[in-house]
Each structure stands twice: as structure tokens, then as C-alpha cells.
Amino acid sequence: MKQRIAVLGSTGSIGVNTLDVIARHPDRFEVAALSAGSRVEPLLAQCVAFRPAVAVMADPGAARELAARLDAEGLRTRVLAGAAALEQLVAGEGVDTVMAAIVGAAGLGSCLAAARAGKRLLLANKEALVVGGELFLDAVATGGATLLPIDSEHSAIFQSLPEDPATWADRVDRIILTASGGPFRDRAPETLRDVTPEQACAHPNWVMGRKISVDSATMMNKALEVIEARYLFGLPPERLQVVIHPQSVIHSMVQYRDNSVVAQLGTPDMRVPIAYGLAWPERITSGAAALDFSALADMSFESFDSRRHRERFPGLQLAWDALAAAPGTTAVLNAANEEAVAAFLDRRIRFDQIHAVNLATLDALVPSKPKALADLLAIDAQAREAALRAIGRLA
Ligand code: NAD
Ligand code: MG
Numbered sequence: 001m002k003q004r005i006a007v008l009g010s011t012g013s014i015g016v017n018t019l020d021v022i023a024r025h026p027d028r029f030e031v032a033a034l035s036a037g038s039r040v041e042p043l044l045a046q047c048v049a050f051r052p053a054v055a056v057m058a059d060p061g062a063a064r065e066l067a068a069r070l071d072a073e074g075l076r077t078r079v080l081a082g083a084a085a086l087e088q089l090v091a092g093e094g095v096d097t098v099m100a101a102i103v104g105a106a107g108l109g110s111c112l113a114a115a116r117a118g119k120r121l122l123l124a125n126k127e128a129l130v131v132g133g134e135l136f137l138d139a140v141a142t143g144g145a146t147l148l149p150i151d152s153e154h155s156a157i158f159q160s161l162p163e164d165p166a167t168w169a170d171r172v173d174r175i176i177l178t179a180s181g182g183p184f185r186d187r188a189p190e191t192l193r194d195v196t197p198e199q200a201c202a203h204p205n206w207v208m209g210r211k212i213s214v215d216s217a218t219m220m221n222k223a224l225e226v227i228e229a230r231y232l233f234g235l236p237p238e239r240l241q242v243v244i245h246p247q248s249v250i251h252s253m254v255q256y257r258d259n260s261v262v263a264q265l266g267t268p269d270m271r272v273p274i275a276y277g278l279a280w281p282e283r284i285t286s287g288a289a290a291l292d293f294s295a296l297a298d299m300s301f302e303s304f305d306s307r308r309h310r311e312r313f314p315g316l317q318l319a320w321d322a323l324a325a326a327p328g329t330t331a332v333l334n335a336a337n338e339e340a341v342a343a344f345l346d347r348r349i350r351f352d353q354i355h356a357v358n359l360a361t362l363d364a365l366v367p368s369k370p371k372a373l374a375d376l377l378a379i380d381a382q383a384r385e386a387a388l389r390a391i392g393r394l395a
């Protein structure tokens with residue numbers, strides 16, 4: 001039987017790459033559903049190409065327009081609107097696998113629904129795990145879901161770990177996440193205040209959505225990834241390490257008790273981790289180019305621990321700080337950062353003030369332990385309010 005896949009965030013960078021891999025394997029995969037935020041045109045084109053049974057848009061007005069346009073094309077795709085419809089859809093009979101590629105905490109509800117329903121869950125949406133934390137993992141366990149990482153670092157780590165998760169804590173000494181350092185790796189920290197959204201979104205190695213591009217420039221992306229790794233692999237935070245590797249050839253590594261290091265390498269192309277997640281435990285073609293070792297001039301590494309890097313990327317440390325604080329604090333950090341990045345992209349605050357907003361929000365709020373999705377949503381909302389107040393003071 002073909003794997004029936006729902007691609008959430010299908011019009012985004014990960015979504016498009018996912019459909020590219022799926023299209024290479026029509027014998028294995030079928031697109032059961034597509035979902036996007038508010039832009040009708042790209043989702044319409046995807047519906048025409050992939051003929052899903054269902055399409056869901058977050059925005060009701062956009063959904064109505066999509067329905068009319070599909071009708072005019074003579075397509076029978078059913079159109080739904082809103083987050084509740086999406087949650088129902090991913091938990092339903094017609095879907096085996098969910099590619100979670102919505103950006104931000106907006107993807108949490110659909111991830112939890114897929115986890116509870118025991119689906120195969122391909123997680124690109126790292127913010128959902130950073131917000132959901134232990135509750136997310138509980139949903140995966142009770143639902144009997146299969147959680148597979150799509151983030152390139154976490155896919156690399158997963159590929160470098162032994163097959164049996166029960167052996168990880170004992171055999172592994174540490175997990176080493178690589179970071180490219182983004183567009184400002186060499187920039188004088190004093191000049192980061194002048195960075196424009198265009199400069200922050202121009203990543204040297206990867207083409208990605210705007211939010212994650214800004215996160216890569218501040219290294220908050222790596223902070224979110226450290227938290228993501230903590231939850232995915234269960235190692236204590238002090239055994240998670242970040243090393244700067246500008247070429248993005250090694251996507252991350254696992255160091256074992258005997259100091260043997262296992263790494264995963266490849267060209268910087270998200271179709272590799274996507275194909276791995278889709279086919280796991282098998283392997284399929286991804287469309288990515290092979291590494292050309294003769295053209296690979298050098299691989300270099302820098303410790304993150306230099307004073308200049310700490311000044312440049314003060315946000316990275318917040319990962320360990322938030323993990324050490326009250327449960328729910330990673331959700332506070334994520335919400336603050338989402339609001340700060342949006343304010344920066346809107347030119348309401350400066351680039352270096354993203355960190356100030358994150359710090360102010362963490363200071364303003366000590367969450368009580370979340371016990372259900374409603375608690376997480378309340379923490380998320382409170383943190384956004386605190387972040388917006390901080391943004392108001394700075395703007
Ligand atoms: P993107 O901005 O290119 O795409 C986001 C997608 O989500 C779009 O399809 C958009 O329509 C949809 N969306 C946005 N808000 C929504 C809402 N409220 N409800 C429903 N749908 C909504 O982002 P991206 O770069 O593809 O990243 C997606 C996720 O994958 C992020 O969590 C990111 O951190 C993660 N990720 C991305 C990459 C990458 O290379 N792009 C790599 C690793 C992880
Ligand atoms: Mg990553």
C-alpha cells in the first residue's frame with residue numbers, strides 16, 4: 001500500500017522540498033492532503049499537480065477562494081479551513097504520515113493530534129517540540145506514533161545513533177550539533193544593530209523561510225535545536241554541544257563513550273533528511289547532489305566558546321538556561337522569539353534587540369508546569385503579551 005501523506009505547510013520551503021521528493025516516488029507515496037496559511041495561488045498549483053483529497057487553509061477567506069478556483073478547474077479536492085479542521089484531518093483514517101512543516105507554535109495542535117492518533121510524524125516544525133516538550137513526547141508515547149526528525153542536524157544525529165533508543169544514554173557521551181554560524185559569523189558584534197531583514201535572510205548555505213533565516217542569523221535557531229535535541233534524544237543538556245562549522249558539510253555528530261565520533265555528511269539540501277524521514281528505515285533517492293570530495297577544499301571548525309562569538313550570538317546560551325528553568329520556560333522562550341523576529345522583520349525593532357526581547361520576556365514570566373495543551377497555549381499567549389510589551393518599550 002502507498003503511504004498516504006499530509007503535507008502541512010506545503011507551500012513553504014520544507015513543504016516544496018517534500019513534494020519534490022514525493023514526486024520522485026509515485027509508486028510509494030500519495031499526497032492525501034495539503035495545507036497552508038493564506039496564500040491561495042501556490043496551494044492551488046500544488047492541488048492541480050498532486051490532486052489531494054483534501055486541502056486546508058488556516059485563513060477562511062483564502063479557503064473559500066481556493067474552493068472556488070478548484071471548482072473552476074474541475075478538481076474534486078475538498079477544502080477546509082482553520083486549525084481544528086486540520087487537527088481532525090491529520091488524525092483521520094485517510095492519513096498515514098504527517099509532514100509537520102508549519103512554521104512556529106501555530107503547528108503545535110496539528111502535531112499533537114497526529115501524535116495522539118499514532119501517525120508517522122515527520123517533524124520539521126521544531127517550535128512545536130520546543131513548546132510542547134514533555135507533553136509532546138507523552139502524546140507520541142501514548143498514541144504510539146513514530147516521531148522522525150527532519151531538521152538536518154537531528155536527522156544527522158538520528159542517523160548516527162544506534163538503532164535501539166534504550167542504548168543511547170549509556171553508549172553516547174555527547175551529541176555535537178554543527179552550526180554554520182549564519183551570515184554574521186565574522187561580523188563585528190558592535191555592528192549587528194545595523195543589520196537589515198534582507199541581510200539577515202541571506203543565509204550563505206541554505207535557502208529557507210524568513211523566520212528560520214533570522215533565527216539562523218541570531219543563532220536562536222541553534223538554541224531551539226539544542227532544546228529539540230534534548231527532547232528527541234533524551235540526553236541531559238550538559239551533554240549537548242554546539243560547534244561552528246561554516247561549510248555545512250557535517251550536519252551533526254555523535255560522540256560515544258570511547259570517544260569515537262560518528263557523523264553524517266552531505267550537501268546542504270533538505271531533500272536528504274526529508275527522503276530519509278519519508279522512507280525510514282529504507283533509503284530512497286532524494287534528488288540531492290552527491291558530495292564532491294575533490295571539490296571540497298576544506299572543512300573548518302570553531303569553538304562557540306570564544307568571547308567574540310558569545311557577544312555575537314548571546315541567544316544560544318538561552319537554550320540551556322530555559323532547559324534548567326521551570327518546565328514551560330522553553331515555551332516562553334519560543335513565543336518571545338517568534339514575536340521578536342516578527343517585529344524585526346516589520347522593522348519595529350533592531351536585530352540586536354531580538355535578544356533583549358527574549359531576555360525581558362524570560363524575566364517577566366515564570367510559568368507553572370503545563371499539564372495539558374490548554375496550559376501550553378496559555379503560557380504561549382502570556383509570553384507573547386510580555387514580549388509585545390518589551391517590543392513596545394524598545395520600538
Ligand atoms: P516557510 O515560511 O517557508 O513555510 C511555512 C509554511 O507554513 C507555509 O506553507 C505557510 O503557508 C504555512 N503556515 C504559516 N503559518 C501558518 C498557520 N498559522 N497555519 C497553517 N499554516 C501556516 O518555512 P520553512 O522554512 O519551510 O520552515 C517550516 C518549519 O520547518 C519551521 O519550523 C522551520 O524551523 C523548520 N525547518 C526548516 C528548514 C528549512 O530548510 N527551511 C530546515 C529545518 C527546519
Ligand atoms: Mg537545522
